[in-house]
Amino acid sequence: MSDVPSLLGLVYRDLDDHRRLLQALLKDAAVDAVEFSVGAPLYKGNDAIKTALAVANGLADKIDAYFVHGVVDEAARVSFARRFQNTYLAKHPRSERQDVFVASAEVVVSAFNLVQPMRLPVPREAFDAIAAGPHDAASLARLRSGDGVATEVLRVTVRLFLDHALNPRRHAEGAVRGACAELDCLRPFVLEVQVSPVVAGYARLVLDRLARPLGARVVWLDNG
Numbered sequence: 001m002s003d004v005p006s007l008l009g010l011v012y013r014d015l016d017d018h019r020r021l022l023q024a025l026l027k028d029a030a031v032d033a034v035e036f037s038v039g040a041p042l043y044k045g046n047d048a049i050k051t052a053l054a055v056a057n058g059l060a061d062k063i064d065a066y067f068v069h070g071v072v073d074e075a076a077r078v079s080f081a082r083r084f085q086n087t088y089l090a091k092h093p094r095s096e097r098q099d100v101f102v103a104s105a106e107v108v109v110s111a112f113n114l115v116q117p118m119r120l121p122v123p124r125e126a127f128d129a130i131a132a133g134p135h136d137a138a139s140l141a142r143l144r145s146g147d148g149v150a151t152e153v154l155r156v157t158v159r160l161f162l163d164h165a166l167n168p169r170r171h172a173e174g175a176v177r178g179a180c181a182e183l184d185c186l187r188p189f190v191l192e193v194q195v196s197p198v199v200a201g202y203a204r205l206v207l208d209r210l211a212r213p214l215g216a217r218v219v220w221l222d223n224g
Contacts, residue, residue, distance in 0.1 A: 006134060006200035007221040008193035010158070010211060011179040015165060015189045017214045019067035023060055024210045025112050030120060031206070032113040032154070036063055039107050041083040042070050042162070071108065071160070080107075081163050104163035105192075114154040114202060117143055126202040133201035133220065140198075149198060156203045159192040166190065175219035182217060192221060 012018055025034050036059060044050050052065035070076050084107060085100050092099065117126040130140050143149065161167050167190040170176050180188050195203040208218040 004197070004223065005194040006197045007223045008195065008200070008204055008207065009170060009173075009176060009179075009219045009221040010191040010193060010207065011176055011183065011185075011217045011219060012189040012191070013183050013185045013215060016067065016072045017211075017216050018160070018189070018191060019063060019072065020214050021207075021210055021216065022063050022110060024214075026060055028206065028210065030115055030126075032115050034059065035109070035111045037109045038066050039109070041087065042066060042080050042107050045070060045080055045083075046076060048076075066108070071162075071165075077162065077165060084162060101161055101163045105159040105161050107162045108160045109157075110160070111155060111157045113151065114156065114199060114206065116148045116154070117199075117202060118146055118148065126199075126205060129205035130199060130201035133204060134197055135201060136198060143198075153196045153198050155196075156207075157194045159194065161192075167192070170221060173219075173222055175221065179217035179219050183215065193218075 010018065010021070022034065022036065025031050042049075044053065046069060048069035049065055052069055053062065056062050056065055070080060081104065084104055088100050088103055089095060117123045120126055127140065127144055130143070139149075166187055170190040170192075171180075171188070176188065176190060180186065193203065193207065204218055204220075211218050
């Protein structure tokens with residue numbers, strides 16, 4: 001099986017919907033753990049964030065503090081993006097524009113681990129979802145037989161590009177255009193989701209179940 005991760009896209013009309021999705025992941029039975037970390041310049045990057053963090057009680061409040069006062073607030077997000085660009089170019093003066101964009105995905109890092117499919121109330125739903133997408137037949141057969149997979153295989157990483165949160169390089173892809181038509185949205189926010197191809201369909205199943213009630217969509221992205 002290829003080590004190249006599969007790519008999913010989370011397509012949002014409103015970036016605050018991603019905050020809501022992260023909050024939903026914290027409570028979902030198919031999720032073992034959620035990770036959320038923030039780097040410079042967003043880390044304690046303004047007084048509003050610092051004030052919210054001072055009264056935060058757990059990861060849910062931390063997520064709210066950074067999204068409400070640093071990510072969803074467009075003026076604050078643009079300011080942080082410019083600060084990141086200036087710092088990055090000062091360290092890497094020969095970098096191209098695309099280098100800055102890609103590196104900006106390391107500012108807000110969120111990830112979660114799926115539970116082993118056999119721990120689900122209805123494991124068949126996960127197996128059918130895997131089979132419906134790009135997958136490895138031998139790996140799926142092992143999962144169906146009850147064998148688990150390594151923890152790292154179950155890890156799902158979400159990339160939000162602070163430099164340009166709309167992620168316009170994805171807007172021309174057919175799947176994204178289709179999601180935009182459903183959402184009646186011309187300029188969506190597109191976050192990229194990296195997951196092992198062994199469980200990519202399972203990840204899509206979980207994300208789609210949580211995203212649709214928020215008015216968002218989950219699509220396959222071009223991995224070329």
